[in-house]
Amino acid sequence: xxxxxxxxxxxxxxxxxxxxxxxxxxxxxxxxxxxxxxxxxxxxxxxxxxxxxxxxxxxxxxxxxxxxxxxxxxxxxxxxxxxxxxxxxxxxxxxxxxxxxxxxxxxxxxxxxxxxxxxxxxxxxxxxxxxxxxxxxxxxxxxxxxxxxxxxxxxxxxxxxxxxxxxxxxxxxxxxxxxxxxxxxxxxxxxxxxxxxxxxxxxxxxxxxxxxxxxxxxxxxxxxxxxxxxxxxxxxxxxxxxxxxxxxxxxxxxxxxxxxxxxxxxxxxxxxxxxxxxxxxxxxxxxxxxxxxxxxxxxxxxxxxxxxxxxxxxxxxxxxxxxxxxxxxxxxxxxxxxxxxxxxxxxxxxxxxxxxxxxxxxxxxxxxxxxxxxxxxxxxxxxxxxxxxxxxxxxxxxxxxxxxxxxxxxxxxxxxxxxxxxxxxxxxxxxxxxxxxxxxxx
Amino acid sequence: xxxxxxxxxxxxxxxxxxxxxxxxxxxxxxxxxxxxxxxxxxxxxxxxxxxxxxxxxxxxxxxxxxxxxxxxxxxxxxxxxxxxxxxxxxxxxxxxxxxxxxxxxxxxxxxxxxxxxxxxxxxxxxxxxxxxxxxxxxxxxxxxxxxxxxxxxxxxxxxxxxxxxx
Numbered sequence: 275x276x277x278x279x280x281x282x283x284x285x286x287x288x289x290x291x292x293x294x295x296x297x298x299x300x301x302x303x304x305x306x307x308x309x310x311x312x313x314x315x316x317x318x319x320x321x322x323x324x325x326x327x328x329x330x331x332x333x334x335x336x337x338x339x340x341x342x343x344x345x346x347x348x349x350x351x352x353x354x355x356x357x358x359x360x361x362x363x364x365x366x367x368x369x370x371x372x373x374x375x376x377x378x379x380x381x382x383x384x385x386x387x388x389x390x391x392x393x394x395x396x397x398x399x400x401x402x403x404x405x406x407x408x409x410x411x412x413x414x415x416x417x418x419x420x421x422x423x424x425x426x427x428x429x430x431x432x433x434x435x436x437x438x439x440x441x442x443x444x445x446x447x448x449x450x451x452x453x454x455x456x457x458x459x460x461x462x463x464x465x466x467x468x469x470x471x472x473x474x475x476x477x478x479x480x481x482x483x484x485x486x487x488x489x490x491x492x493x494x495x496x497x498x499x500x501x502x503x504x505x506x507x508x509x510x511x512x513x514x515x516x517x518x519x520x521x522x523x524x525x526x527x528x529x530x531x532x533x534x535x536x537x538x539x540x541x542x543x544x545x546x547x548x549x550x551x552x553x554x555x556x557x558x559x560x561x562x563x564x565x566x567x568x569x570x571x572x573x574x575x576x577x578x579x580x581x582x583x584x585x586x587x588x589x590x591x592x593x594x595x596x597x598x599x600x601x602x603x604x605x606x607x608x609x610x611x612x613x614x615x616x617x618x619x620x621x622x623x624x625x626x627x628x629x630x631x632x633x634x635x636x637x638x639x640x641x642x643x644x645x646x647x648x649x650x651x652x653x654x655x656x657x658x659x660x661x662x663x664x665x666x667x668x669x670x671x672x673x674x675x676x677x678x679x680x681x682x683x684x685x686x687x688x689x690x691x692x693x694x695x696x697x698x699x700x701x702x703x704x705x706x707x708x709x710x711x712x713x714x715x716x
Numbered sequence: 717x718x719x720x721x722x723x724x725x726x727x728x729x730x731x732x733x734x735x736x737x738x739x740x741x742x743x744x745x746x747x748x749x750x751x752x753x754x755x756x757x758x759x760x761x762x763x764x765x766x767x768x769x770x771x772x773x774x775x776x777x778x779x780x781x782x783x784x785x786x787x788x789x790x791x792x793x794x795x796x797x798x799x800x801x802x803x804x805x806x807x808x809x810x811x812x813x814x815x816x817x818x819x820x821x822x823x824x825x826x827x828x829x830x831x832x833x834x835x836x837x838x839x840x841x842x843x844x845x846x847x848x849x850x851x852x853x854x855x856x857x858x859x860x861x862x863x864x865x866x867x868x869x870x871x872x873x874x875x876x877x878x879x880x881x882x
Contacts, residue, residue, distance in 0.1 A: 282729070283731075284728035284729065284853060285852070287752060287753075291752075291852065419797060421799070422788040422792055422806075423806050423809045427813075428812040428813065431813055431820075432812070432816050435820040438820060438824070442823055442824070442827040450752070450753070453850050456850075457847040457850045458847065458851070473834070475750060475838055475843065475845065475849075475850075476849055477748060477750045477837060477841060477842070478764070478841075478843075479834075479837035479841040480837050481754040482759065482764050482766070483769050483833040484830065485759075485767070486766060487767075487826055487830035491823065491827075494777075494819050494826070495823075497819070498816075501815060501819075505812060705752060706753065709754055709755060712752075
């Protein structure tokens with residue numbers, strides 16, 4: 275065997291290592307500008323929230339009968355965004371979809387930060403956030419009644435379990451990568467990588483346990499990810515409010531979550547791979563395959579919208595029918611039809627390979643999907659409440675600047691965390707890429 | 717770490733390292749590796765049984781399920797308020813808690829169990845440290861004293877570098 279062939283895998287491994295290490299060099303002006311924008315937005319959000327804390331929830335547009343508004347919309351939106359990371363890292367791992375290798379780290383990090391953002395909203399929505407611990411389900415002597423029959427308590431368990439499991443999954447994946455960076459780093463970076471690597475040396479015995487541990491994480495995360503958005507959907511479906519009380523909600527919410535989450539991953543990866551010079555590792559083919567997932571979930575969501583209307587419109591008139599007709603033709607109809615355009619029509623363009631292969635077309639499509647999915651949650655939450663069973667009670671809900679500020683702040687907070695992560699930790703999995711290119715697949 | 721003794725071979729490709737490991741094992745030598753990724757062919761050639769971490773993880777998940785049931789049933793019985801036409805102990809509703817707690821406890825034990833087993837593996841099956849083994853090279857380590865036959869076999873199998881340690 276010639277030396278060139280013998281050396282080839284080593285060179286490929288070194289090239290991956292160097293390429294990823296280059297993304298961690300001290301950040302440039304562009305990064306600083308983005309961090310400033312994200313921090314500024316987060317500060318606006320923090321100030322807006324402080325207004326709600328100091329003056330009470332009267333500064334929001336919430337009033338009888340609309341008790342859930344933009345904050346709950348934001349909560350459901352961010353939980354949905356959090357879904358694609360685990361889908362890509364766990365479900366595609368179990369299905370042995372090899373294209374996940376290049377993209378799963380960014381998606382996983384996005385998941386953790388999106389859950390951290392989502393988790394703020396129930397607390398913000400409480401109005402009296404200092405009492406947030408009342409919801410935690412533990413037997414106590416303070417006469418707090420923990421109702422385990424309520425989906426709101428399931429939600430606390432589901433979201434906090436999801437945060438813990440997705441963080442542990444992310445850290446486990448980072449361990450071998452942090453070890454390889456540790457061995458080349460100096461100063462505080464060396465200490466940071468050593469901390470994350472937890473002593474990792476890459477011996478065959480460690481890899482033996484690691485493979486099994488990773489498999490079990492994937493096996494746990496897969497049903498978990500489906501359960502989390504099902505539980506979020508039960509926040510609505512277990513109530514008796516028309517337009518919410520439907521057994522269709524769990525699958526419909528899970529598909530919608532994956533739609534918005536994968537669209538967000540693509541929207542993040544397009545600028546990221548260019549800015550960090552990772553075009554050869556995260557290729558256009560990877561984006562193309564992810565956009566097929568967007569197309570698939572968009573078709574499921576479209577089918578669910580259709581089913582929802584079909585079930586409401588057939589047979590005798592019901593409250594559900596009145597609510598759904600109001601959604602499509604009432605005060606919030608422009609939002610409803612924008613939602614249908616963004617979630618059902620725009621993704622159809624992904625049937626064309628040209629759209630999947632052209633970032634100038636793909637990126638706007640993915641951003642529109644996210645606009646559509648935010649609107650979907652707004653439409654579901656608000657229309658059912660504002661137009662309830664008692665016409666005497668009907669009331670239009672309009673979000674205030676405070677709610678807009680908190681929403682802007684959530685995007686700032688999310689992007690701030692993501693930008694910091696990109697400069698501290700590898701945005702692609704070094705060890706899995708090495709396994710693919712250095713091993714027998716090469 | 718205690719003083720390690722043995723022979724280290726440095727390889728540039730997983731396939732050659734795997735072939736060398738197979739050859740060494742057929743001669744009755746214990747082989748360990750240190751490498752930047754979980755190359756399946758190398759792990760297979762080293763031939764250790766699958767990890768039993770999963771047993772601990774599954775046990776923990778079962779424990780989590782029991783804890784979830786105990787938490788929801790116990791808390792409901794501690795202050796029995798009947799609402800929504802559901803019984804005080806409403807098992808279908810509590811299954812969500814049971815499932816989430818099973819996953820939570822299972823994942824925590826999986827994480828810390830992995831950390832524990834990896835730390836123990838570094839102690840019981842150490843391999844001499846070399847920064848190349850986390851970057852672009854695969855190191856095979858045959859513990860024991862000087863053995864010219866092992867060195868020769870490593871060289872013949874395509875090792876770039878063979879050295880004695882300890």
